[in-house]
Amino acid sequence: MIDTAASPPGKRNFGLLILAEFVAIGLAATASIMLDLGWLGAVMIVVLVAGFTLLIVRAGEQRAISTGNFSPVMRRYNRRMLVAGAVYVVGLFGAIWAHDLLRPTGAVAFLFAFAPSVGVLLMVWAMARLVTEETDEYLRYRYVRSSLFGLATLLTLGTVWGFFEQFDLVPHVPSWAAVPVFAIGLGIANCTRRGRS
Amino acid sequence: MNNRLKVLRAERDWSQGDLAERLAVSRQSVNAIETGKYDPSLPLAFRIAELFELPIEAIFTSPSKG
Secondary structure, three states: OOOOOOOOOOHHHHHHHHHHHHHHHHHHHHHHHHOOOOHHHHHHHHHHHHHHHHHHHHHHHHHHHHOOOOOHHHHHHHHHHHHHHHHHHHHHHHHHHHHHHHOOOHHHHHHHHHHHHHHHHHHHHHHHHHHHHOOOHHHHHHHHHHHHHHHHHHHHHHHHHHHHHHOOOOOOOOHHHHHHHHHHHHHHHHHHHHHHO | OEEOHHHHHHHOOOOHHHHHHHHOOOHHHHHHHHOOOOOOOHHHHHHHHHHHOOOHHHHEEOHHHO
């Protein structure tokens, strides 16, 4: 009777996919800059990111199933994050387009500036729903622990960077970086847990 | 908290996946409880006890009592 999978199937594919995404995006970004592709280059990168994200999510789900880490709530979370990601891209590009071409002012300018936040707020909502909807108490415990690590990362980097910035030692970082920094912390927590288990 | 989950499961020739399915939890949950990485909540401990038809204290023991 085998209790634990020594090498989960799809693990290599998962790593290769992430590597392939970095290489493909790097090549696309280089081509975009060197050939001065402008919007076309940006669209090309977005399509690449979207395609690879779908493949990585699917590979991640297969790996989670094989290692006994998967739950229906996680599948729902992944779908919500994909939708939120798509909303974010549309909101961001829409806001940039509106800013460059329409030059809105007043309340309309605030409305367009708020557009990229909608997708990110949906991601925050999806993370909250993951914790509240998960019925498997151990998986929920792990989500909460990872989230706390993400929060600690954000608080630590935000505080240290803020004081460095205050004394003109480092450049300004926009506050929308909060969610990506939190997500990086979350990712580190998940990777270190996988390394231990 | 120490537990006899692995022994009880082996006596019934159940895999971790079998036990997880019977308890409606993930296989990782069973693994974490068996290896002492995670102590189950009281409701889950009761479900485990009911599944094995044993009192909770016959499965889970205080670390101070060895």
